[in-house]
Amino acid sequence: MNKPDLIRLPGPRLRGRVLLLSKLLILLAAVLTLVSVNLCTALTLSLFLIVGQAAVIAGAGLALFVAATDFLRTRGTSEVHFNAGETVFRQGDVGDLVYVIVSGEVEAIREDPDGEDKVLATMGEGEYFGEMALLSDAPRTATVRARTDLDAIAMARADFTTLYAYLPNLRVNVESVMTERKAQNRERLGSKSSFGMLLAGATAAALMASAAHAAGDAAAGESLYKKHGCAQCHGMEGKGDGYLLPMLKETPTMRDWSDPEALDGLTDEFMIEITEKGGEGVGKSEIMLKYGKKLSRDEIVDIVAYIRSLQ
Amino acid sequence: MDLSIEVPLHTGSSFADLGSYVASILAVAVLVLVLSGWLLERTRRVSATASIMLFLGLTILPIFMMLFGAFASVEQAKSVEFCHSCHTAMNPYVADMLDRDSTTLAAVHSSERYIPRDPCYKCHANYGVWGEAEAKFRGFAHLYHWLLASPTALGIEQIETYEPYANGPCLECHSGAKSFLESGQGVHRMIADNLLELDDDTGAPVTSCLVCHGPAHPKLADIEVEIVPERAEG
Structure with missing residues (x-):
């Protein structure tokens, strides 16, 4: 099968690091600006004009990069990668994407603030997840975490609901999987033995x-x-x-x-x-x-x- | 050296002051927005608000902060205090300029408030738009010398102007003035062409204003010079 011709977007770890770097650079630039305009000496002016300006350009550029990838992530279909252990989405988050697993495994976990978390299901290559929140217009009902390194296709709500509306076979399949998963969840959550x-x-x-x-x-x-x-x-x-x-x-x-x-x-x-x-x-x-x-x-x-x- | 001079009664805010206020306000807004957005993001609440705050704080406002900050800093860098902070070799020149009893051109212009602000920059940045641009470009060369602790910046060597002093900065104010046109029985009219003409070899004016009206500063050989290489041992 040919590799899909999609934009590859950064995973949450890389996104977090880029955003952190952007914040630190902009904070540094803000402090240098305050010092330079209020205490104009050769040293502060040099720092501001060389380090401060470079920090603003780099920091704003990185922030725009993150904003652009966030925008693309929720507006189309893209490739995403998660390292083992990274969270794809959390229970209670707003549902905006459906994921199709290209390689790797994930586990769906029901988080219980007062008790222990429960693994509802594990999913692997060719399976998809995240559709429930989109179709029911409700928050995520479980947390999904990568068990192994995960490559997936992320499809935005608009794309998915369009396909869902116009492809009857997909609709039948999705509804069948949703019903099965609900039954599975009910069974797992109700199967406390002692x-x-x-x-x-x-x-x-x-x-x-x-x-x-x-x-x-x-x-x-x-x-x-x-x-x-x-x-x-x-x-x-x-x-x-x-x-x-x-x-x-x-x-x-x-x-x-x-x-x-x-x-x-x-x-x-x-x-x-x-x-x-x-x-x-x-x-x-x-x-x-x-x-x-x-x-x-x-x-x-x-x-x-x-x-x-x-x- | 005490650089304070008597402040005129009328002192309005300059563009540099305005730029400083705006840049400071923007810098504080950036700090507040980024730190608050960061905090909100970590609590995982009102994520849309946090995103907007971070977007504004990381992209839009910093660009304006940079522009206003650069404007304010460059404007402030025109002050006598700023020039003197590096050009310690100019100690005697600055002292003479602030001396109300001195008769050198710089002192007369300063004492009589012919140049109310930033006299170093006013006379040493060439006349016209390109003069300003050239001065700012040279400002980066100044930074380079300052950062590398160049002997010139430390005042160890006799400093010289980049090029022969042009008549442009003088004519910018005096040209066309009644006193300029009528003094000396109209001599300025007669030598007008010479004032504008430059020597092909040296680039100096064929007739410099300083020939008759100089010197602008006292000659170093004529005064006691105490050179303190402040950063030489640093």
């Missing part, structure tokens, strides 16, 4: 449920949900089947909140933020309107509590 762990998990789940409901009044939230038009898109029962959807120019992918996994990876904080700022305000679909001025924070917390109660 009674103690089972008990701990059950206790944690109970506490989380209690915390979710304690944060807001679900009954009040239901009333607000229906009064302020949430149901028009999200449906009367929160199943993502609102009557307005077929009338939209582009039909967004909606979640069925009665699905126990629909809220995986979605924190209360994020749900409140997206309701306040709208989809556009958090880098999501602009179809989700902002309610920050219309509803108080307590009212939005009540709506979130109602959404959680649907599961």
Whole structure:
């Protein structure tokens, strides 16, 4: 197979080093500028005109290089390389790319702040990952880390969703893989064998449920949900089947909140933020309107509590 | 040497001052933006805000900081204090210029405020746009000598002008003035061509202003010179 003719973008380690160097050079230039213009001697002038100017040119050039690669990374399809142990993306990050593994292996990890992290799956050559967050318009549900040196093709959201929309076979394949992965995740996350762990998990789940409901009044939230038009898109029962959807120019992918996994990876904080700022305000679909001025924070917390109660 | 001279009552801000203020503000803004953006980036919160802060702090503002800083520094480098900080061989010249009882050209121009600011630069940078450009270019040669501790910069050797002193800097102010045209029964009108004509071999004016009006500075042979090679042992 011919090697793909794609731009090869720097990995996170190289990007981090380049950006660090840029920051240090610019900070040095700023200090030299302050000293030179306020204490103009032959020494400070020499340092500023030779070292300071060179630092600004080099530092700004490196920063522009990083900005350009970041832009290219999210606007097209490119080659990326990660060293073994490097994180490709983290749980909770905004999903912007789908990765196809050319060589190497990765592992998907569910991070648990209060417990130990759990490996959900390992993937190798020819497999892809990162599609869930793009299709469900939600944050990353797991952290993906390179187990070995990894070469991959990174495809931006626009490219992937276009292919997804126009290639039925790809759609079928992706949906099948997503279903399989969800089942696998459910199985792995629920397979804690010892009674103690089972008990701990059950206790944690109970506490989380209690915390979710304690944060807001679900009954009040239901009333607000229906009064302020949430149901028009999200449906009367929160199943993502609102009557307005077929009338939209582009039909967004909606979640069925009665699905126990629909809220995986979605924190209360994020749900409140997206309701306040709208989809556009958090880098999501602009179809989700902002309610920050219309509803108080307590009212939005009540709506979130109602959404959680649907599961 | 005390370089302070009596300050005139009217002292407005110069372009150098303005450049210094703007460059300082930009430098502080760069420091704040880069450090804050760096901190925000590490906390992994508001990453879009951190990215914008870093982009501004690392690319846009530093370029303006560089431009204003260079302008302010070069303007400040025209001052007598700055020139004198390296040209220690010029101690007696500077002392004479600041001496209100001296009758040399430099002293008269300084005492009478004919040249209110930066008299060294005003007379030693050639007349016109190219004169300024040439002076700035030579400034880099000055930096080279300073950095390499050249004997000339240390004032060990007798320093000389790069080329014969041209009439341009004098004529820039005096040419066309009533006193210039009428003095000496119009002698300046008569020798006008000679004032502008340069000798083919030496490049010096056929008739230098300094022939009649000099010397600009006292002759070193006529005064006691205390040369202190400040950096000779450094």
